[in-house]
Amino acid sequence: HLPLSLLISLLTAFAIYLLSGSRISLAYPISQAISHREFQVYCQPIINSADGRCVGIETLMRWKNHREEWISPDVFIPLAEQHGLIIPLTRYLIKQVVEKLALFPARSDFYISINVAAQHFNEMVIVDDIRQLWLSAEPRLSLMLELTERTHLQELTTEQISELKEMGIMLAIDDFGTGHSSLSYLKTLTPDVLKIDQAFTASIGTDAINATVTDTIITLAQRLKVKLIAEGVETLEQADYMRKRKVDALQGYYFSRPMPIDIFPSWLEHYEKD
Ligand code: C2E
Ligand code: CA
Numbered sequence: 610h611l612p613l614s615l616l617i618s619l620l621t622a623f624a625i626y627l628l629s630g631s632r633i634s635l636a637y638p639i640s641q642a643i644s645h646r647e648f649q650v651y652c653q654p655i656i657n658s659a660d661g662r663c664v665g666i667e668t669l670m671r672w673k674n675h676r677e678e679w680i681s682p683d684v685f686i687p688l689a690e691q692h693g694l695i696i697p698l699t700r701y702l703i704k705q706v707v708e709k710l711a712l713f714p715a716r717s718d719f720y721i722s723i724n725v726a727a728q729h730f731n732e733m734v735i736v737d738d739i740r741q742l743w744l745s746a747e748p749r750l751s752l753m754l755e756l757t758e759r760t761h762l763q764e765l766t767t768e769q770i771s772e773l774k775e776m777g778i779m780l781a782i783d784d785f786g787t788g789h790s791s792l793s794y795l796k797t798l799t800p801d802v803l804k805i806d807q808a809f810t811a812s813i814g815t816d817a818i819n820a821t822v823t824d825t826i827i828t829l830a831q832r833l834k835v836k837l838i839a840e841g842v843e844t845l846e847q848a849d850y851m852r853k854r855k856v857d858a859l860q861g862y863y864f865s866r867p868m869p870i871d872i873f874p875s876w877l878e879h880y881e882k883d
């Protein structure tokens with residue numbers, strides 16, 4: 610019979626084959642799914658830690674394919690990035706948000722936060738897309754763009770950054786502390802907001818080393834006068850911890866799971882009543 614090691618490598622090769630097969634086959638459906646309107650815009654409230662008011666939302670994309678299966682954004686976003694489909698996808702999301710602006714409170718300090726892949730920036734079109742959204746939103750509400758370090762922002766020019774800033778759009782670094790270029794991003798982007806990754810929030814009370822990193826990120830941001838949003842807040846303990854350390858805003862299941870944007874007005878009504 611086969612030696613165990615050979616069996617293991619055969620199984621591994623087969624698993625890789627299966628995985629890569631499904632990866633390749635997903636890319637085409639993404640472009641179809643855009644035209645079939647299979648993507649839905651969800652949102653998750655962002656809560657001011659000092660007074661508990663909802664100060665904004667983050668938009669999050671959802672995909673329910675034609676077989677009624679939910680595909681996680683952790684799967685389809687990286688794929689869309691690889692296959693050059695992230696720009697049409699983000700444009701689709703922006704269009705949906707523009708169509709549904711009336712769902713959100715007309716407060717000039719209420720912000721809609723959108724995840725933007727670096728690629729989108731690199732292609733320059735982002736500034737035009739965002740300008741369009743901005744023109745229909747402003748001065749009714751504010752806009753924030755969340756950037757991750759997944760793709761390097763080599764091409765992002767200071768020109769683009771200052772153009773967006775001149776429009777009054779806020780820039781946030783998403784998943785701060787998880788990438789390798791976080792610190793250089795602080796310099797090139799001069800962000801308005803840092804989002805503390807949920808892994809750090811989860812470390813509170815459970816993981817001393819990450820909890821130390823969390824405190825360091827908080828101190829760093831406060832010294833630089835950059836606002837902080839803690840992500841992945843699931844418990845009262847985590848919320849209290851962030852509040853005590855003057856983290857500006859909180860986001861997570863403790864307050865609300867992401868919901869379809871159509872439901873947001875009734876969520877807000879209930880939330881504000883309590
Ligand atoms: P992200 O931008 O870091 O978004 C936060 C993720 O954490 C969301 O996952 C959200 O549902 C989840 N989350 C929120 N609160 C909690 C909590 O209390 N506990 C836990 N365990 N998780 C929480 P989601 O919606 O599955 O999105 C995953 C990632 O996919 C996002 O991470 C973002 O990087 C990407 N993504 C989602 N929508 C878009 C989009 O429209 N454009 C782009 N470029 N990326 C997107
Ligand atoms: Ca985000």
Ligand code: CA
Nearest residue numbers: 783784804840
């Ligand atoms: Ca994040």
Ligand code: CA
Nearest residue numbers: 783784806807
């Ligand atoms: Ca994340």
